[in-house]
Amino acid sequence: MKGLTCVELRVRYAETDQMGIAHHANYLIWCELARTRYMEERGVEYRDLEAQGLRFPVVEAHVRYRLPARYDELLRVRCWVRDVASRRVEFGHAIERQEDGELLATARTSLIAVDSNHAITTIPEKVRKLLAPIPDPIRL
Amino acid sequence: MKGLTCVELRVRYAETDQMGIAHHANYLIWCELARTRYMEERGVEYRDLEAQGLRFPVVEAHVRYRLPARYDELLRVRCWVRDVASRRVEFGHAIERQEDGELLATARTSLIAVDSNHAITTIPEKVRKLLAPIPDPIRL
Amino acid sequence: MKGLTCVELRVRYAETDQMGIAHHANYLIWCELARTRYMEERGVEYRDLEAQGLRFPVVEAHVRYRLPARYDELLRVRCWVRDVASRRVEFGHAIERQEDGELLATARTSLIAVDSNHAITTIPEKVRKLLAPIPDPIRL
Amino acid sequence: MKGLTCVELRVRYAETDQMGIAHHANYLIWCELARTRYMEERGVEYRDLEAQGLRFPVVEAHVRYRLPARYDELLRVRCWVRDVASRRVEFGHAIERQEDGELLATARTSLIAVDSNHAITTIPEKVRKLLAPIPDPIRL
Numbered sequence: 040m041k042g043l044t045c046v047e048l049r050v051r052y053a054e055t056d057q058m059g060i061a062h063h064a065n066y067l068i069w070c071e072l073a074r075t076r077y078m079e080e081r082g083v084e085y086r087d088l089e090a091q092g093l094r095f096p097v098v099e100a101h102v103r104y105r106l107p108a109r110y111d112e113l114l115r116v117r118c119w120v121r122d123v124a125s126r127r128v129e130f131g132h133a134i135e136r137q138e139d140g141e142l143l144a145t146a147r148t149s150l151i152a153v154d155s156n157h158a159i160t161t162i163p164e165k166v167r168k169l170l171a172p173i174p175d176p177i178r179l
Numbered sequence: 180m181k182g183l184t185c186v187e188l189r190v191r192y193a194e195t196d197q198m199g200i201a202h203h204a205n206y207l208i209w210c211e212l213a214r215t216r217y218m219e220e221r222g223v224e225y226r227d228l229e230a231q232g233l234r235f236p237v238v239e240a241h242v243r244y245r246l247p248a249r250y251d252e253l254l255r256v257r258c259w260v261r262d263v264a265s266r267r268v269e270f271g272h273a274i275e276r277q278e279d280g281e282l283l284a285t286a287r288t289s290l291i292a293v294d295s296n297h298a299i300t301t302i303p304e305k306v307r308k309l310l311a312p313i314p315d316p317i318r319l
Numbered sequence: 320m321k322g323l324t325c326v327e328l329r330v331r332y333a334e335t336d337q338m339g340i341a342h343h344a345n346y347l348i349w350c351e352l353a354r355t356r357y358m359e360e361r362g363v364e365y366r367d368l369e370a371q372g373l374r375f376p377v378v379e380a381h382v383r384y385r386l387p388a389r390y391d392e393l394l395r396v397r398c399w400v401r402d403v404a405s406r407r408v409e410f411g412h413a414i415e416r417q418e419d420g421e422l423l424a425t426a427r428t429s430l431i432a433v434d435s436n437h438a439i440t441t442i443p444e445k446v447r448k449l450l451a452p453i454p455d456p457i458r459l
Numbered sequence: 460m461k462g463l464t465c466v467e468l469r470v471r472y473a474e475t476d477q478m479g480i481a482h483h484a485n486y487l488i489w490c491e492l493a494r495t496r497y498m499e500e501r502g503v504e505y506r507d508l509e510a511q512g513l514r515f516p517v518v519e520a521h522v523r524y525r526l527p528a529r530y531d532e533l534l535r536v537r538c539w540v541r542d543v544a545s546r547r548v549e550f551g552h553a554i555e556r557q558e559d560g561e562l563l564a565t566a567r568t569s570l571i572a573v574d575s576n577h578a579i580t581t582i583p584e585k586v587r588k589l590l591a592p593i594p595d596p597i598r599l
Contacts (some may be wrong), residue, residue: 063236067401191492197340224531338516
């Protein structure tokens with residue numbers, strides 16, 4: 040679907056904790072995988088942006104954990120742009136269990152553009168044009 | 180200060196990423212260290228609760244990243260209870276740089292109580308009494 | 320190839336450190352992904368073994384890092400059994416860069432079988448028969 | 460003791476896995492904390508070396524896991540130099556449980572010096588003089 044990216048991943052053993060579920064900090068890493076893929080699919084390599092001195096640190100993250108993800112489960116992480124401005128972009132994320140489509144978590148993450156000195160800068164026009172917001176496909 | 184807990188930690192090399200700053204997922208781990216200490220200081224060992232079959236998974240997390248944390252910096256993570264109900268507790272967190280007191284990030288995390296089958300249960304009375312909410316000491 | 324398992328993975332941003340390369344601790348996690356797949360491909364689900372009270376902690380790991388792995392690089396992790404005894408199995412690992420086949424690292428990891436009380440036990444006959452050692456395909 | 464450095468740390472919840480013990484990859488991170496402290500105690504800040512374009516990637520790591528480390532346990536990581544050459548230094552590590560002094564793991568890690576292009580270089584004389592080898596205080 041246009042405007043939506045999806046990555047698949049399997050919960051790693053090292054990502055579990057002694058509660059027997061994936062530790063909640065990993066969801067931010069999974070969202071990052073989906074954002075990276077989002078850019079790649081639109082022809083922008085994050086590696087290339089970094090080579091130009093651009094970085095996109097996360098300035099806000101909001102995750103709702105609904106159901107636990109467990110070791111070895113296959114997950115789908117959906118990702119889309121919710122909003123984009125000259126210096127900031129907000130992504131939406133939905134993490135689902137592949138097997139039954141159950142929604143495990145939703146998340147919003149906001150990133151800004153900074154230069155190699157970590158000073159805020161504008162998102163390059165070329166990149167911003169690829170970040171086309173769509174309405175949330177699910178309620179976050 | 181009553182109702183406030185503070186842990187100190189040093190940013191680990193393994194916590195940095197190639198942006199040269201601490202990766203944003205680590206902040207959730209740092210908040211967890213402060214929550215654990217909060218309980219301990221009030222006489223509740225999380226280990227003991229787990230031995231009784233109780234677990235406290237995170238169901239919501241909201242982090243605002245204001246300034247980057249860098250390798251080897253000494254950080255202070257403050258933690259307090261914002262709100263507590265029969266099955267859910269919300270913590271507030273402030274992450275500061277020790278050297279100059281600069282506020283690097285704020286966060287809210289909500290946890291629920293579940294039993295060993297991961298079914299929602301009530302927070303034991305003994306624990307709930309220790310989770311005394313205070314007004315936010317800083318704006319989250 | 321019989322006796323050899325291979326998994327592919329892409330270096331995650333969160334796996335890099337400020338040296339601009341994948342942090343060396345991640346290689347152990349990648350080796351674990353390959354061991355898990357090794358078992359799966361032979362019909363043994365690690366999840367099922369755990370449900371039977373069996374666990375396979377790592378008791379020794381030896382990694383030689385030859386060339387750095389970098390963000391977003393596609394890697395191949397090869398895995399095979401070097402040696403198996405009643406209570407211990409040793410795996411060999413080779414981590415290669417997909418693009419040019421360059422060898423980035425080699426590793427040996429040894430696991431033992433323990434029961435749910437973490438007491439050493441014998442590897443079930445059914446599992447041991449699947450762990451068929453082969454000569455090292457490359458020098459470790 | 461001269462030539463020996465010791466750091467204390469507490470096993471984090473996020474460091475456990477569903478086996479109920481600290482995941483084995485974390486031991487490499489703990490060893491790194493001890494190496495960093497080793498340098499600091501001798502007046503060398505790793506941050507400063509990096510600012511000069513020097514990096515010290517790990518080229519070999521060998522860990523023997525003897526007993527599991529568990530959540531919230533206080534650990535001591537001892538670290539010393541085993542051997543130093545113009546381009547390579549080998550550290551020894553012993554990880555002990557604080558409470559009873561039990562030895563949980565031993566490790567050897569070797570690092571080389573590289574410049575900002577990741578080309579091997581010599582360890583600066585000033586640094587090498589601080590890396591004074593001692594006989595292993597325990598058998599690795």
